[in-house]
Each structure stands twice: as structure tokens, then as C-alpha cells.
Amino acid sequence: MGLTIAAMPAYNEEHSIARMVRGCKKHVDCVIVVDDGSSDRTAEIAASEGAHVVRHEQNRGYGAALQTCFEVARDLGATEMVIIDSDGQHDPEEIPKLLEPLGRGADLVIGSRFCNGNGKDVPAYRKVGMKVLDIATYLVGGINVTDSQSGFRAYGRRAIDCIRVDDEGMSAGSEILLQAKDNRLKVEEVEIHCRYDVKRGSTEHPVSHGVRVLLILLQDMEVRRPLYYFTLPGMALAAVGIGIGLELLRVFYHGGQLSYGLTLLMILLTLVGSFMAFTGVILHAISRLIDESIRKLERPRRAEAARTVVWPERLSGVGKAVRDN
Numbered sequence: 001m002g003l004t005i006a007a008m009p010a011y012n013e014e015h016s017i018a019r020m021v022r023g024c025k026k027h028v029d030c031v032i033v034v035d036d037g038s039s040d041r042t043a044e045i046a047a048s049e050g051a052h053v054v055r056h057e058q059n060r061g062y063g064a065a066l067q068t069c070f071e072v073a074r075d076l077g078a079t080e081m082v083i084i085d086s087d088g089q090h091d092p093e094e095i096p097k098l099l100e101p102l103g104r105g106a107d108l109v110i111g112s113r114f115c116n117g118n119g120k121d122v123p124a125y126r127k128v129g130m131k132v133l134d135i136a137t138y139l140v141g142g143i144n145v146t147d148s149q150s151g152f153r154a155y156g157r158r159a160i161d162c163i164r165v166d167d168e169g170m171s172a173g174s175e176i177l178l179q180a181k182d183n184r185l186k187v188e189e190v191e192i193h194c195r196y197d198v199k200r201g202s203t204e205h206p207v208s209h210g211v212r213v214l215l216i217l218l219q220d221m222e223v224r225r226p227l228y229y230f231t232l233p234g235m236a237l238a239a240v241g242i243g244i245g246l247e248l249l250r251v252f253y254h255g256g257q258l259s260y261g262l263t264l265l266m267i268l269l270t271l272v273g274s275f276m277a278f279t280g281v282i283l284h285a286i287s288r289l290i291d292e293s294i295r296k297l298e299r300p301r302r303a304e305a306a307r308t309v310v311w312p313e314r315l316s317g318v319g320k321a322v323r324d325n
Contacts, residue, residue, distance in 0.1 A: 002079035006095065007032040007072065008051075008086040009065030014040040016088040016198065021049040023092030027099070028082065032072050034065045042086075063172030067165045074160060081155045088198040090152045097190050098154035107159045107185035108176075110145055111152035111192035118191050126196075133174065141178040145189055149173055152192055159185055226283035234276025241269030 006024040010017055010033050017033065024031045033046040037059035047053045054068055066083070073081045080102055084090050090111065098109045113122055114130075122130075130149055137148040151173065155163070162183045167175050180187055244266040248258055 003030075003076060004028045004080040004082075004099065005030050005032055005073060005076065005078045006082045006084060006092075007034065007069035008084055009034050009036060009062055009069065010038065010042050010046065010086040011036045011059060011065075012038045012040045012042060013086045014038075014042045014045055017042050017046045017051075017086055018049050020084070020086050020088060020092060021046055021051045024082070024084065024095065025050060027092065027095040030076075032069065033086065034068045034072075036060060036062075036065045063165055063167040063175070066172050066176075070160060070163060070165060073155075078160060079157045081160055083151065083153050083155070085151045089194050089196070091193060094152075094192050095154075097192065098152070101188045101190065102154055102156045105186060106188040107156045108180050108187045109154040110147060110150050110187065110189045111154075112145070112147035112150060112189040113192060113194050114146040115189045115191040118193075121196070122194070123196060137174050137177055140174075141181045143177050143181045143187065145177065145187065147189065148177055150192075152194075158183075226280040230280030230283060231277045232280075234273045234278075234280060236273070237269050238273030238277060241266050241271075241273055244269065 004027075006028040008017075008020060008024070008031070013020075021031050021033065031051040033043070033051045033053045035043040035046070035053055035055045037056045043053045043055055054072060056064065056068070069081070069083060080099060082095050082098060084092065084095070094111065098111055101109045112118070114127075130147065134145065134148045138144050153176075159180065162185070163176055163179050165172050165175060177187070244262055248262060248266065252258055
């Protein structure tokens with residue numbers, strides 16, 4: 001029997017955590033709340049409602065909480081994991097909607113606010129910002145979804161095993177999609193509804209959040225796809241420059257005069273294009289070295305971060321108990 005869990009990153013969500021835990025318990029085998037250094041009664045209330053609470057001793061960010069969610073899922077041997085926001089934006093009654101595609105072979109299911117023409121209730125400024133981030137995510141990783149920033153997702157066993165969240169901030173959602181593409185995971189979307197009238201523990205404004213995620217995606221673009229964004233355009237520019245040069249040679253061969261402006265343009269396009277093409281190749285090689293170096297450096301950092309995570313004693317036997325039943 002497989003183990004299905006719901007995991008919730010939570011930061012100062014004492015007003016909504018009880019309702020969310022109760023709602024999730026109807027549809028999963030156990031509920032995990034990752035309390036990201038809350039200063040209120042979030043952890044206490046979640047535990048009283050029957051959730052297994054994993055605490056960060058200090059606030060480390062949404063991405064760090066997701067890291068812990070995946071670590072817990074792997075430790076428990078979970079076959080399915082639903083990530084849902086703890087502030088009440090998402091409806092736990094829609095969890096079965098996200099789990100259904102996993103049973104059909106999907107590895108990652110996104111609860112989309114814009115699927116099937118939905119999203120009329122989303123504020124206009126949020127809609128524009130989300131669309132920009134969707135496009136940026138597509139340009140960086142080539143993954144085409146309608147709601148790349150949704151925090152309501154379901155993960156199958158393959159996704160749980162292979163996804164390793166590195167970013168500790170709000171761009172972790174996009175990072176997961178990029179890793180899904182890299183690992184050839186099957187991604188699907190289902191329509192969900194989202195509330196925007198809820199009180200949130202996080203005080204970050206959606207605009208500043210969007211700008212930060214976009215900047216990280218643009219930086220990632222240079223590292224992940226240098227051949228696409230440097231080498232290919234560079235080769236195109238160089239080809240145009242060479243084409244102009246061949247035309248100038250043809251004119252000169254037939255007794256015509258060389259155009260000073262076209263000659264300069266030919267030299268400029270050929271040099272710039274060649275520079276961009278070689279830069280892309282070099283960046284591609286460097287990015288591979290950087291990735292390997294980061295992995296080596298991350299191991300001790302992750303080990304240090306893990307020491308600030310407080311695990312509940314009763315969590316250790318949960319996976320085995322559920323499977324035995």
C-alpha cells in the first residue's frame with residue numbers, strides 16, 4: 001500500500017493552520033507541517049490537530065521549507081505528496097483532483113488558477129505578473145504551463161526521489177519545474193480555485209516577490225541555456241555578416257566599388273556574432289563545472305542546515321505503520 005502525505009510550509013499561520021490540517025487529513029494518510037521558525041502558535045495548533053510538525057529553529061524561507069517537505073517524503077517512503085499553502089488560499093477538498101493524474105502516470109501535477117480559461121477572480125496585477133513569470137520559466141527551461149507559480153502541487157514517487165530544491169526563497173517553485181524538465185518528468189495541470197481574501201503570515205508584497213523571481217530566472221537563463229541564448233544568435237549574426245561579405249566580394253569582382261558602410265557592418269556582425277557564439281560555448285562548459293562545484297559545496301551547507309531542523313519523535317514510524325495497515 002502506498003503512502004500519500006500532504007505537506008505544508010507554514011510561517012505564522014496560527015489563524016488558518018487548524019482548518020487546513022483538518023481538511024487535508026480527509027484525503028491523505030498523514031499531514032506534515034513544516035514550521036519555518038514561526039513566532040506564534042502555528043506548531044502547537046498543528047500538532048494538536050494531529051499533524052506531524054517539523055520545525056526550523058529560525059525562519060529560512062519558503063524554498064527551505066520545501067526542501068524539508070521533500071526530505072520528509074523521502075524519509076517516509078511516500079509514493080505521493082501534495083504540497084499545499086497553509087494560509088487558506090487553497091481548498092483541501094481539491095486534493096483528490098491533483099492526486100488523480102498521478103494514478104494515470106503523471107509525475108507532477110500543478111493546481112492551476114488559469115487552466116481551462118479559469119482565473120477571472122485573480123487580481124489583474126497578479127495575472128500580468130504571473131504571465132511574465134510563466135513566459136520566463138518557459139524561456140529558461142522550455143516547460144510550458146499556465147501557472148508556474150502555483151504552490152498547490154502533487155508529486156509522484158519519481159518526482160519525490162529526483163527533485164532537490166536548492167533555492168531557499170520564493171523562486172523554488174520555478175526551480176522545481178526546471179528540474180522536472182531536466183529529469184523528463186511528466187507534468188500535468190488541473191483547474192483549482194484560489195482565495196485572495198485570506199490573512200497571510202508572509203508580509204512580502206506580490207510585486208516584490210515577482211520581481212525577485214524574475215531576476216533569478218534571468219540569471220539562471222545565462223547559466224542553463226548559454227548555447228540557446230548566445231551561441232545560436234551569435235551564429236546567426238556571423239552568418240549575416242559573412243553573407244554581406246560574399247555579396248561585397250561579388251560586387252567587387254564585377255568591377256563595382258565597395259560600400260564603406262556595408263564593409264563596416266560586415267566586420268561588426270561577423271566579429272560580434274563570432275564572439276557571442278564562442279562565449280556561449282565557453283559558458284556552457286563553465287556552467288557544467290559550476291553545477292558540479294555547487295553540489296560539492298552544498299553538501300556541508302545542507303548538513304549544517306539539517307542540524308537546525310527539529311524532527312518529531314513520533315514521525316519515525318509513520319511510513320511503516322501506514323504501509324502495514
